[in-house]
Amino acid sequence: QPRALVRRSWDRMLRLGLDPDGANARIVADEAELETRRRKSRLRLVVEEMRSVLLRAPDAAPFILVVTDADGVILWRDGAASARRQADELGFVEGAHWSEAKVGTNAIGTALTEEAPVQLFSAEHFEASQHPWYCSAVPVHDPHDGTLLGVVDISGPAMTLHPAVQSLVTTAVRLAEARLMIAQQEALNTLRDRMSAMLAGTSGPALVVDDAGWVAYQQGVRSRDRIEAPAADRSILIPGAGLCLPEKVTGGWLLRPTGDRRASVTLRMRQDPPVLDIHSGTDPLVVPLTPRRAQILAAVTSAGSAGISASDLSQRLYGDGDHVVTVRAEVSRLRRSVGALLATRPYRWAEGVDARVE
Structure with missing residues (x-):
C-alpha cells in the first residue's frame, strides 16, 4: 500500500487524467519568460548561498539541486554532470513546469500542493519515467508573511x-529563509535612510514602502507595518492622509x-x-464590479462602522x-x-471613508 501522501497525490493525478x-x-x-520569473523571484537573493551549502563539491555526489518558483517552474538547476545529463533526458531542465498537474506525482509538485516537505523514492512517482529517481523537496516561504516562494529540491539516481x-x-531552506529576512530588513533600512533624508525639509504626510508594501518610513501618518502593494x-x-498616489522611487514607493x-x-x-465610484478631492476613480463583489x-455598507x-457575510x-x-x-x-x-x-469601510449605495 502506498503512503497516505502518495495515495492522495495519485488520486489527484487520476482525476486529472495524467x-x-x-x-x-x-x-x-x-x-x-524564464529570465522574467528569475527576476521576480526573491529566491534569486539566496540561490548562490544554497549552492554553496548543498553543492560544495558538485561532482562528488551524483545529485542535482533544483530551485523552483511557486508555480513549479524550474528557475535554477545545478549539480553533478552525470545527473544533469539524465535529467535532460527526462525533461527535468531549467524552465520546465514541474507541478503535479504537468508531470504527475513528484517531490517538487507534491510539496507545492501539500505545502510541506516531501521525499519520494522510485515507484512512488506517478510517471514510470521518473522511477529511476529519488527527490527531496522542501517549500520556501517568505519569513515575513508566509507567502509560498517556491521549492528547493535535491534529486538523483534512486539507488x-x-x-x-x-x-x-x-x-538549507531554513538558512535561506533567515537570509531573506535579513536581506529585506537591510533593504528597508537603506530605503528609510535615503527617503528620510530626502523628505527632511518637507511638510505634510508621507509614507515610504518597498515594492511589497512593507513600511520603511512614515511622516505625519499612522500606518501598519504593511499596506497593499502599490x-x-x-x-x-492611508489613515490620516486620505487617498495617496504612489510615486516610484528606487527600492520602493513614496505615497x-x-x-x-x-x-x-x-x-x-x-x-x-455595477461600479464603485471613489472620490477624494481629485478626478473620481471608477472600479467595475462583478455582481457578487457588488453584493459584498x-x-x-449596510453594516456600518x-x-x-x-460568517455573517x-x-x-x-x-x-x-x-x-x-x-474570504x-x-x-x-x-x-x-x-x-x-x-x-x-x-468594513476604513476610517475616513464615507460610503453610500445608489
Missing part, C-alpha cells in the same frame, strides 16, 4: 539516496496625499456592470455559514481592486 506511462507533454518556458538528504535540504495607476487610502483626507465611495448597483460591498464578519450571500473560505477569497480578490478602502476583521 498518463503514468509518461506520455504527458513537457512544458518549458522560453528564455525570456544513491542518502538518509541525511531530507535533513540537508530542510537546513501600483503606479492606483490610489491607496503622498492627492487631495482631501477623507474619501467618499458610491456603490452604483443599478449600472451594468452592499453588505459591508460595526462591520460584518466572514456567508449567511447573507449564501444563506448559510458554510462558505466562509469562499467569502472573494474579499481578498476585491481588495486588490479597492485596496485599503476596505478594512478587515471585521469587514
Whole structure:
C-alpha cells in the first residue's frame, strides 16, 4: 500500500487524467519568460548561498539541486554532470513546469500542493519515467508573511539516496529563509535612510514602502507595518492622509496625499456592470464590479462602522455559514481592486471613508 501522501497525490493525478506511462507533454518556458520569473523571484537573493551549502563539491555526489518558483517552474538547476545529463533526458531542465498537474506525482509538485516537505523514492512517482529517481523537496516561504516562494529540491539516481538528504535540504531552506529576512530588513533600512533624508525639509504626510508594501518610513501618518502593494495607476487610502498616489522611487514607493483626507465611495448597483465610484478631492476613480463583489460591498455598507464578519457575510450571500473560505477569497480578490478602502476583521469601510449605495 502506498503512503497516505502518495495515495492522495495519485488520486489527484487520476482525476486529472495524467498518463503514468509518461506520455504527458513537457512544458518549458522560453528564455525570456524564464529570465522574467528569475527576476521576480526573491529566491534569486539566496540561490548562490544554497549552492554553496548543498553543492560544495558538485561532482562528488551524483545529485542535482533544483530551485523552483511557486508555480513549479524550474528557475535554477545545478549539480553533478552525470545527473544533469539524465535529467535532460527526462525533461527535468531549467524552465520546465514541474507541478503535479504537468508531470504527475513528484517531490517538487507534491510539496507545492501539500505545502510541506516531501521525499519520494522510485515507484512512488506517478510517471514510470521518473522511477529511476529519488527527490527531496522542501517549500520556501517568505519569513515575513508566509507567502509560498517556491521549492528547493535535491534529486538523483534512486539507488544513491542518502538518509541525511531530507535533513540537508530542510537546513538549507531554513538558512535561506533567515537570509531573506535579513536581506529585506537591510533593504528597508537603506530605503528609510535615503527617503528620510530626502523628505527632511518637507511638510505634510508621507509614507515610504518597498515594492511589497512593507513600511520603511512614515511622516505625519499612522500606518501598519504593511499596506497593499502599490501600483503606479492606483490610489491607496492611508489613515490620516486620505487617498495617496504612489510615486516610484528606487527600492520602493513614496505615497503622498492627492487631495482631501477623507474619501467618499458610491456603490452604483443599478449600472451594468455595477461600479464603485471613489472620490477624494481629485478626478473620481471608477472600479467595475462583478455582481457578487457588488453584493459584498452592499453588505459591508449596510453594516456600518460595526462591520460584518466572514460568517455573517456567508449567511447573507449564501444563506448559510458554510462558505466562509469562499467569502474570504472573494474579499481578498476585491481588495486588490479597492485596496485599503476596505478594512478587515471585521469587514468594513476604513476610517475616513464615507460610503453610500445608489
